[in-house]
Amino acid sequence: MADLLRGLLRHPSGRIGGAIVALYIIVAVLAHLGVTPYDPIQQFRIDRLKPPSGAHWMGTDMFGRDVLSRLMVGIGQSFLVAFASVGISAVIGTALGLTAAWFGHLWDGVVMRLMDILLAFPAVLLALLIIAVIGPGTGTSVMAIAFVYTPIFTRVVRGPALSIKSRDFVDAARTFGSSRVYILTRHLMLNLVAPLTVQVTLALAWSLLTEAGLSFLGLGTQPPASSLGLMLSESGNLMEMAPWLLVFPGIAIMLGILGFNLLGDALRDILDPKTRSALA
Amino acid sequence: MTPLLSVRDLRVGFGKGDAVKEIVHGVSFDLHPGETLAIVGESGSGKSVTALSINRLIDYGGGRILSGAIALRTRKGEALDLTQTSPQRMEKIRGAEIGMIFQEPMTSLNPVKTIGWQLEEAFRLHRGLSGAAAHKAAIEALERVRIPDAERRLGYYPHQLSGGMLQRVMIAIALATNPRLLIADEPTTALDVSVQAQIMALLAELKRETGTGMIFITHDIGLVAGIADRVLVMQAGDVVEQGPLDQILDAPQHPYTQHLLKAVPHFAGGEAVRHDFRRVDALKQRPALTVDDLTVRFPVTSGLLRRKTGAVHAVESVSFDLMPGETLAIVGESGSGKSTTARALLDLVQPVRGSFEVRGLEGKSQHRPVQMVFQNPYASLNPRLNVESLLAEPVRAGGGRLTSAMRDRMTYLLARVGLPTDSLTRYPHEFSGGQRQRLCIARALMVDPSVLVLDEAVSALDVSVQAKVLELLVDLQKELHLAYLFVSHDMAVVERIAHRIAVVYAGQIVEMGDAAAVLSNPQHSYTRRLIAAVPTIERRRERFELDTRSVPSLVKPIGYEPREASWISYGPDHKARAEELSA
Amino acid sequence: MNYLTRRLVTFPLIMLGVSVLVFVAIRMVPGDAITAMLGTEAGLLTPDQRKALAGYFGIDRSWTAQYWHWLLGALQGDLGLSVTNGKPVLDVILSRFPLTIELALLAVVIALCIGLPLGVFAATRNQKPSDLAVRIFAMLGQSTPSFVIGLLILYILSSVFGILPTMGSAVSLFEDPIGNLKQLILPALTLGFSFTASVTRISRSAMLDVLNDDYVRTARSKGVPALQVIWRHALPNALIPVVTLSGVEFGYLLGGAVLVEKIYALPGLGRLALDAILQRDYALVQGCVLFVALNFMIVNLLVDLAYAALDPRIRLGGR
Amino acid sequence: ATLKMAWSQDATGLDPHKQTAFSSIRLLELIYEPLVRLDPDLKVTPGIATSWTFSPDAKTLTFKLDPKAKFHNGAAVTSADVKASYTRILDQATGAAARANYLSIATIDTPDDQTVVFNLSQPDVPLLSAMSSLNAAIVPASEIAAGKVGTSAIGSGPFKLKTWEPNVKEELVANPDWAGGKTGVDGINISVLPDESAILAALRAKQVDFALLNDPLVATLVPNVPTLKLNRVPVLAYHALQLNPSRKPMTELAVRQAISCAIDRKDVLDTALLGEGKLTGPLTMPDFRSNTDDLFCYKRDLAKAKKLMADAGYKDGFSATVIAATGEPPTAASEAQVIQSQLKEIGIKLEIKLMETSVYVDTWLKGDFDMAVALNGGRADPYPMYNRYFTKAGNLQKVSNYIDDTLDTLMQQGRVETDPKKRKEIFSAFDKHLTEVSPWIWLYTGYSYTAQQQNVQGFVPSPDGSLFSLARVSVK
């Protein structure tokens, strides 16, 4: 863990990506603790659609709410959805991929065909349908995104798991008579951490984008809470009247995705033994 | 006579600017036309870097020639300092004047191009041939390296050929334009003994035919005897000694050269076998391991419904027994079923027939009496676990706890295999290859096994490390009265450790018996062939024979059963399978 | 080809799974074709009226009965009738599909034409400033949501330049190829923007990997000139991951063109599917999803074939 | 010339009797004609019928048809077609949405080809205005018999439907035989541009001559472009916050009134619609519209609201959910947020649930909500507008969940009264009472917007949103 951090600090894109993500997390935590310039849902009637100024650094929206404060909360919300959905899909996907690789045969066939079905299903429509069935909300967005991303994790895990399964140290463990659970958790899982970490950061970037897309369609985060996507969507038809409503959340989301992507790149380099030595 | 190549005080480093790390610290030598210079030295001593510097390929690997001169006399007679030549000029020289062969034939050819294309490219670039002419030249080139059916093989992709074949193709490419200098960087290290012998024979023959100057790089000093005129010994980037072949082999001056010659096992035709065990005495006890009629087959399927169409007869009716304190070596070339036999004994594969019986160590609980040490120490240690977890695993698997007694045993074993005691909290990548293999041995010993299966346990190690690990194994065997099943393809190693030898060929044991008897007086033709292929320092400038026979296919149709073997006895403990005359 | 046949065998299985999934999912969504069509006025219907309409829309029977009916039809190439279009589902889909496939293809072509050379270029300039510039472009490109780019392009074009690609209906490729290209180039650019960025990145890193491979060194030792090493030896190998990415991405583009089609008002399959969901045109939703899934799988199959074409190890099997 | 037109929502079907969506009606009213139609002042004017008379007891209604009226297939429009059309509407098997408005029709007589007599089971003055609905359009009897209504569009209106690609485009060509005269354009090409920003972009780029806009945020940008003209007319449809009086604590009159007093209608309008609208009571038609100052709590009165809450025993407020549809109207989410913030001031914690439109409709019809942000359609006459919600037999009682004797009585009186002055009094009382008992909080009416290039001439907007005057529009 400490090694990882040190590696990140030494890696140029790791530094930038890490800094962005860290900044966002700090902002999110601050917002969660209520440390925002203004109450993010308090409406100030006289302050409607004010451009950025000393009082409101990023201007106000059509309700006279402070955009900066909403942006801070929105980052928190978007990150929450991203982390939760990726967490869920990573856990389920890993479990499925791991067991599919390990048990093979029928179980592998069934799991992978199911994943094929989900993969073949157009992702956006799948998410839309899920949301339409359950009704919109943070929880639903999380579930929908997790659902769409699970097959990808399953695939990402199954491939390496299959190859690790045939590595000598797994054979060695079998000669000792190690239990299945031990082999699965210690030998396979531990060695999947690297590909998984990389995939997780990429998934986080994607999930941020999807959350934005869903909120853009009005099906994600519910107002008056805010998320980056929702802010973008609310700014849609006000773009010409109040461009700051589009610009700031737009930049925020771009930077966030950039942060995760950079972090993913750095982790890929750091966790890959081939490049690790070159960096050290 | 002017030298073909003259290298003076060559220094090579890696890295940019201030961070340059010098790897080769001043190498100088001369090479005359038709002469072969062998560069020997252990892994990482800078042999490859030196070689790559000569044709400036090092530029593409992040390296840089720091100083020195490399003077090459070209075909036209001009002398050229390769360290100063422009990249464009170098492109003309590479291939045309300097050919090169690499260690890994499997990865050194472009996987998506036919070998014909890759061969023709050489002719196109340097001889301006194209179309039918290039095609014809390619066929000739393949025939020159004794590839039968050359015309058809031109359409093959690299993955369709065996390693030995590919290495011949590489040689054909390197020699395509009759370069005046051929650099061969460990061309046989990745190959089987018998294939290695073939390649060596081929190189020697071609050298005689074409009169090319050759730089032959190897870590196996035994190999140079047959081919080199001069030898250059490198250690950690420095040249420690160089001179004519005989002088180096017979009167090495530098301690490192002496060490290389002495410590490294060299095959001695059965003269160096161990004499610390007398089977006759041991026969009163119960064997540690009895294997009877062990047969392993892997189904071969084809078609949509995965219909079984045959089976790989990997191990066929193998029987032997192993006494406590005894080493039985199983030798044979690649794919002959050695590993499969070992794996069957550890329940890693299911035999279709036959049985084996292990004498348990009654009274001791939670043991798995058979333990195994794998070939590649890096691959058999989970890189993400520390040494303590690694050592604890066999105990935990048997239901044991990590008690302080256990910890004591860990420290004891670590010390016993010669590892620092603070190793417990370290991770595998923090150890060298030899240390890792010691770790594997310690791990196998954690549960007090009675039989240790060593599958090519020292093949992946550097020569000098190999010797030390072998020594350790011998000591441990004496101390713990272990029975070893030692799987190897390396005759020199086998000679050092085996009490008895079983030779396997295509899944079957063809000869078995006392080590000295088998090695000094081989009876089966395959055993003889195997022994003939072993390079030794004694066989100086001996001509290797080219032998292109290949192992019969192990894939047999459903229901195929091999004929019952009949054995001929050649001594109290030496028998061989009767051969069919037709072969 | 053994592998291929095995893939073909799982085809119907996956399609069946997709069809069940979409069938159930769309019916679990509250509201049906009647409320979608009549809105709040649906509340004025008497039970008899409602029953009559349910019969008209074919949603009066049990789910299983509906599914069997639909499945039997589908097996004979009849995907049912779209209640909002009054036409067979297949006809509706086929009339919208060419546009989406053209859009996706165009996006892939743009991405490959820009991304591949850029990535290869960057790889040969490893760690130099031009490499850095390419990487920054690629990173930013991957991080920008397509709808943001689309909105920006549209706004700038119309308010600053007063021009716009043709919106609303599709200009036929065959009748007016130039007009068609003019109409689709911007949407394709929007759609393929982040894809271009990822192609750049993948081809750069694949190229870097390949340049380290042994056979590249062999080629150099043969005296192959630097440019030929890159184009003739390295590129064919580096293409393999790029092809995988393109295949996967092309599949997503087919299903994911919804937002771009909405912004540029293009009558493609994505919007058709979205409208069908909103209007609870069950048969049409099923048809669209099945169609997209089928295409996704066909594209995957094509990618496998492309693989085989590129890599003899796959084409000819192991030794 | 051909008029190039754009809108963001398309017709959902071609059967005039089954289509109730605003977007469908806008298309179909250019193709089909009812017996009578409403002019921009909401007066009943001739459609297929040239004249009509109510019998003094208001129990028979007689129409004279225009002898020139012809269907697109060339056949003349006869009384038989009218009878067949109404029979179809009244037949339950048709599933005609507006059937409930015509239930008083007992029998239909056709003395000759040009005369139709409706015999009513009870006096029904609002029937005439109800007949102006497109849902009572006259279709050929032959088409009904052939079961082809809805697949082909054979009407008698100013335009014929040439092609229809749902959600993509439709092409209309002028009907040279139209009884109403010659149309100003040769045809109309309508494109569906689902994003209203894109419509504005298309107008700017002159790709479109004429467009229908829903979102006031987009509409207000039109006047900024010098080449464009915005047409704006107040509409009958009204924005309301529907309370569900069957759910606690909205069962309490005081709570409902408190909500009414706590809501600053003007503020909601100014924020969510950028002020684009007019405060209104339940009745939105100019003839019946009350002065909002006379209605209950139309001036925000927080003190009163708090007191009412305390009286009802909800001094500390309560929690509830409000549902709203995404994009229908486009301002729904904003309205919900302003209302949420206003109600917070009297301690009511609202949770907003945005729903996709069909899900919203489904939930709304089941009455499965605490509160709902709604945009409900208006009618030219108060009775058809509210009888569904606020009469005892109203078939949307399940949605309104509120009825009292006063409302029911006033509605029945309004239905049979033929004297306009007296009707006005009756409905004025209805308006007042309804706002006082506050089952819903009526907010305001918005505008219907159309944007056009300056060279499009002759368009007259109508409060019911009708685009019928496109028949007279010409492009210079």
Ligand SMILES: Nc1ncnc2c1ncn2[C@@H]1O[C@H](COP(=O)(O)OP(=O)(O)OP(=O)(O)O)[C@@H](O)[C@H]1O
């Ligand atoms: N690209 C490189 N960058 C940095 N260091 C390198 C590079 N290539 C080789 N080295 C270092 O140079 C030293 C000599 O390597 P070289 O490959 O010449 O050894 P060798 O004698 O050929 O060994 P082997 O028998 O394993 O092939 C090693 O310590 C290695 O780590």
Ligand SMILES: Nc1ncnc2c1ncn2[C@@H]1O[C@H](COP(=O)(O)OP(=O)(O)OP(=O)(O)O)[C@@H](O)[C@H]1O
């Ligand atoms: N799991 C398996 N499935 C099918 N065939 C197998 C399997 N494992 C081994 N084989 C085949 O069995 C034969 C013997 O293999 P084995 O690994 O025992 O050879 P080996 O003598 O150990 O060779 P090497 O020296 O290369 O390790 C080979 O032909 C191999 O391809």
Ligand SMILES: [Mg+2]
């Ligand atoms: Mg080397």
Ligand SMILES: [Mg+2]
């Ligand atoms: Mg082996």
